[in-house]
Amino acid sequence: MIDPRVRTLDFETYRQVIRDFTDDELIPREHEMVAAGAVPPDLVRRMSELGLFGITLPTSVGGLGWTVEQQVLLTFEFTRSSAVYRSRFSTSIGLAAQILLEYGTDAQRERYLPAMAAGECVMAFALTEEYAGSDASAVRTTATRTRGGYVIDGEKRYITNGGWADVLVVFARTEDGGVSSFLVDRDTPGVQTRLPELMNGHAEGPVAEVSLRGVRVDADRLIGGVEGLGMTHAMRGINQARTHVAATAVGQATRLLTEAVRHAGEREQFGQPLAEFGAVQAMLGRSYAELEAGRSMILDCAREFDAGTPPRHRISAAKLYCTEMASVVADRAVQVLGGAGIVGEHPVPRMWRDVRALRIYEGASQIHERNLARALPTLLSTTQPARVG
Numbered sequence: 001m002i003d004p005r006v007r008t009l010d011f012e013t014y015r016q017v018i019r020d021f022t023d024d025e026l027i028p029r030e031h032e033m034v035a036a037g038a039v040p041p042d043l044v045r046r047m048s049e050l051g052l053f054g055i056t057l058p059t060s061v062g063g064l065g066w067t068v069e070q071q072v073l074l075t076f077e078f079t080r081s082s083a084v085y086r087s088r089f090s091t092s093i094g095l096a097a098q099i100l101l102e103y104g105t106d107a108q109r110e111r112y113l114p115a116m117a118a119g120e121c122v123m124a125f126a127l128t129e130e131y132a133g134s135d136a137s138a139v140r141t142t143a144t145r146t147r148g149g150y151v152i153d154g155e156k157r158y159i160t161n162g163g164w165a166d167v168l169v170v171f172a173r174t175e176d177g178g179v180s181s182f183l184v185d186r187d188t189p190g191v192q193t194r195l196p197e198l199m200n201g202h203a204e205g206p207v208a209e210v211s212l213r214g215v216r217v218d219a220d221r222l223i224g225g226v227e228g229l230g231m232t233h234a235m236r237g238i239n240q241a242r243t244h245v246a247a248t249a250v251g252q253a254t255r256l257l258t259e260a261v262r263h264a265g266e267r268e269q270f271g272q273p274l275a276e277f278g279a280v281q282a283m284l285g286r287s288y289a290e291l292e293a294g295r296s297m298i299l300d301c302a303r304e305f306d307a308g309t310p311p312r313h314r315i316s317a318a319k320l321y322c323t324e325m326a327s328v329v330a331d332r333a334v335q336v337l338g339g340a341g342i343v344g345e346h347p348v349p350r351m352w353r354d355v356r357a358l359r360i361y362e363g364a365s366q367i368h369e370r371n372l373a374r375a376l377p378t379l380l381s382t383t384q385p386a387r388v389g
């Protein structure tokens, strides 16, 4: 539940609370999380008390009502800590909540959104399958209409929070031939989840395989009560999620650069700190320039999002740029650390592995490149000079 005092804070005060939470609790407890192999439950409780599950939702449904720009500024703060913390609430606040907010029936919104904002109901977004990865609309999971509801059959994979979410947003093909989205309680008979043995990054927040065999849901679990709109629903959530992923890349790169700068200042070779070597300065200076470019890019998209329509292609460009940038910054941070970037428990190598996934989910980099290239003739012909002021 969100601490009632949090609701009285203005944005800058709230941002400071989240900054302090990141510096005083999330970052210092990363080692404990790694040792336990999971986010400590009391930290998840703190996240919900501080309202992190409610940052994308309006006050009318129990959220904190921050704008997209403010959400991005907050994401810059808490993603200076392990990206695994964020993944505990990201699918709920980004993908699932936005779908329900815009397309859910009144009953669905009332039933789920206040509980989601409070962190009392966590949702996962179950779209990806073996044959439907980048080609997301190729889902083979089926939802067959029965008296009063549907029976869902299929296999999903790589589902963030799939192992412990209360509710799964499941995308399945309905008899109209289109894809529809359903709210499926994870404890419904026929739903089984399995965690992978090994993760390359995000090890403390593994994705799940979700098996759905003869899963019966009532008709009121069809999101919006209309069949065939599943991909429209997925895209609405994805614009918001991509904005948050780009901001996450900026937060992660900020921390990686901070760690690299600290190490370069402390470690001496040839009688001087690494930070005095021109080659190291080049890596650090260039990283800062690229980090700031990414920060400006996604903030600008967020402002346009707030002004009306999400700028789909510019969000795609920012997601592409920021996630690639974070990988480059991570790689340079490992280089600056030398052997300590490969051996031992320093956060940089762990984050180096974590940021790699950002270039794969919410559209692999090549999908963004392809979509942008295809849209370029239109994009370039409508590009306006940058706003001033």
Ligand SMILES: Cc1cc2nc3c(=O)[nH]c(=O)nc-3n(C[C@H](O)[C@H](O)[C@H](O)COP(=O)(O)OP(=O)(O)OC[C@H]3O[C@@H](n4cnc5c(N)ncnc54)[C@H](O)[C@@H]3O)c2cc1C
Pocket: 091, 124, 125, 126, 127, 128, 130, 132, 133, 134, 135, 157, 158, 159, 160, 161, 202, 207, 357, 360, 361, 362, 363, 364, 365, 366, 367, 370
């Ligand atoms: C950590 C993590 C969390 C995830 N969380 C979720 C989740 O919560 N819910 C969910 O539904 N899914 C989730 N996913 C799945 C993710 O969305 C998919 O992994 C992603 O869409 C890519 O699909 P794929 O893995 O099947 O790769 P593929 O589609 O097989 O693609 C592999 C590679 O081929 C290339 N490629 C593919 N198509 C093209 C093309 N048209 N043009 C050029 N190159 C191409 C790209 O380089 C791509 O990286 C998650 C994945 C990861 C790694």
